Amino acid sequence: MGTYVYAITEAGHPLNLDGVHGIGDPAAELRTVRTKDLSAVVSDAPPNLRAKRRDLVAHQGVQDRLMADGAVLPMRFGLVGRDDDQVAAVMEEQRDAYTERLKEIGGRLEYNLKVARDEDDLLREIMTDSDEIRRLNERTRQNPGAHQDRMALGERVAREVQARQERTGSELVARLAAEAERTAVAEPTKTHFLNVSFLVTRERAAALSQAVHEEAARRGDAYAFSLHGPLPPYSFV
Amino acid sequence: MSVVQQSNAPNSGSGSGNLYDVLELILDRGLVIDAFVRVSLVGIEILKIDVRVVVASVDTYLRFAEACNRLDLESGRKAPSQLTDLVGEATESGAKGKSKGALTGAVEAFSESFQKGRDESEEEEERPARKSSSSSSRRTARRREE
Numbered sequence: 001m002g003t004y005v006y007a008i009t010e011a012g013h014p015l016n017l018d019g020v021h022g023i024g025d026p027a028a029e030l031r032t033v034r035t036k037d038l039s040a041v042v043s044d045a046p047p048n049l050r051a052k053r054r055d056l057v058a059h060q061g062v063q064d065r066l067m068a069d070g071a072v073l074p075m076r077f078g079l080v081g082r083d084d085d086q087v088a089a090v091m092e093e094q095r096d097a098y099t100e101r102l103k104e105i106g107g108r109l110e111y112n113l114k115v116a117r118d119e120d121d122l123l124r125e126i127m128t129d130s131d132e133i134r135r136l137n138e139r140t141r142q143n144p145g146a147h148q149d150r151m152a153l154g155e156r157v158a159r160e161v162q163a164r165q166e167r168t169g170s171e172l173v174a175r176l177a178a179e180a181e182r183t184a185v186a187e188p189t190k191t192h193f194l195n196v197s198f199l200v201t202r203e204r205a206a207a208l209s210q211a212v213h214e215e216a217a218r219r220g221d222a223y224a225f226s227l228h229g230p231l232p233p234y235s236f237v
Numbered sequence: 238m239s240v241v242q243q244s245n246a247p248n249s250g251s252g253s254g255n256l257y258d259v260l261e262l263i264l265d266r267g268l269v270i271d272a273f274v275r276v277s278l279v280g281i282e283i284l285k286i287d288v289r290v291v292v293a294s295v296d297t298y299l300r301f302a303e304a305c306n307r308l309d310l311e312s313g314r315k316a317p318s319q320l321t322d323l324v325g326e327a328t329e330s331g332a333k334g335k336s337k338g339a340l341t342g343a344v345e346a347f348s349e350s351f352q353k354g355r356d357e358s359e360e361e362e363e364r365p366a367r368k369s370s371s372s373s374s375r376r377t378a379r380r381r382e383e
Binding site: 002005008049050051053056057059060073074075076077078079080081086090094110112114119120123124127133137140141150151153154155157158161162186189190195197226228231234235237 | 256258259260261262263264265266267268269270272273274275276277291292293295297298299300301302304305306308
């Protein structure tokens with residue numbers, strides 16, 4: 001069966017888990033594994049565990065509750081130890097590293113920002129800036145059979161799209177990182193050219209949010225910013 | 238300007254409303270214990286697809302070429318002061334839906350599958366486990382360094 005681990009906290013964390021349920025169906029009951037300096041929130045691992053929606057929600061729900069009362073090291077989804085004793089053994093073995101990390105993230109929150117840009121808006125900008133791309137565009141419009149030109153057009157545009165998205169992404173990160181203690185840039189997604197997480201102190205969270213709103217206002221309607229948080233510091237543990 | 242701010246305040250519940258948007262954090266970040274077993278996440282490695290490889294593919298070139306061909310460049314040449322209105326119009330007339338065409342890839346397959354799981358929350362999600370031949374041909378496509 002095994003022991004599913006949700007999060008690790010300092011021993012002094014109140015671990016108030018009333019009304020919060022674990023993964024699985026029926027939902028597993030949460031319990032704690034304690035060592036002298038650390039606590040882990042765990043449950044039995046359900047058989048045939050996979051990343052189902054309700055399980056992801058439950059995993060995240062435990063983090064939400066714990067982070068209200070203190071620093072928490074969120075586990076990646078889906079980690080299963082042999083039993084509670086093995087969890088305790090790992091906590092002993094990694095005590096110094098975990099304690100250190102808990103100190104680093106104490107009083108801090110993660111905010112994840114994703115930014116997308118309307119594609120036509122970007123393509124218009126690229127075409128306006130490049131005579132060569134406009135020329136290829138006209139030629140392929142008038143002659144749908146011009147395969148070479150079509151490929152050349154697409155390749156140039158793809159290169160421009162990528163270069164401009166990377167440039168804009170770097171500019172945005174540079175501006176916003178000033179509000180954060182740490183910054184973690186992740187792979188872009190299909191729709192979002194920028195996917196970045198910031199670690200901020202509770203006091204600075206409002207300032208980061210305001211900076212994001214100002215950037216969004218500056219960039220205009222063609223951009224869509226989604227800011228998510230506060231989150232447990234998934235990207236900074 | 239367009240900002241969506243999701244604030245899943247602690248104790249406000251499961252935070253499930255925005256789960257999809259932070260999915261890759263829950264699945265792909267967070268603390269790992271090497272000695273532990275990780276649940277099989279068949280199909281989920283798809284989240285890590287290198288968008289750059291998808292962008293530098295023949296398929297993407299053709300899509301971009303098509304997107305450029307149908308773009309109304311004239312509207313982009315108007316004075317900047319009019320741009321906001323024009324973008325608004327374009328959005329309403331459905332250009333936004335079309336504009337998503339050029340960057341399709343395996344990631345989309347994943348989001349659709351997740352979206353499905355979202356609607357049928359009790360259903361087990363079908364992971365797009367199969368790597369289609371088109372995605373492996375993408376992988377061999379010439380990688381273009383910026």
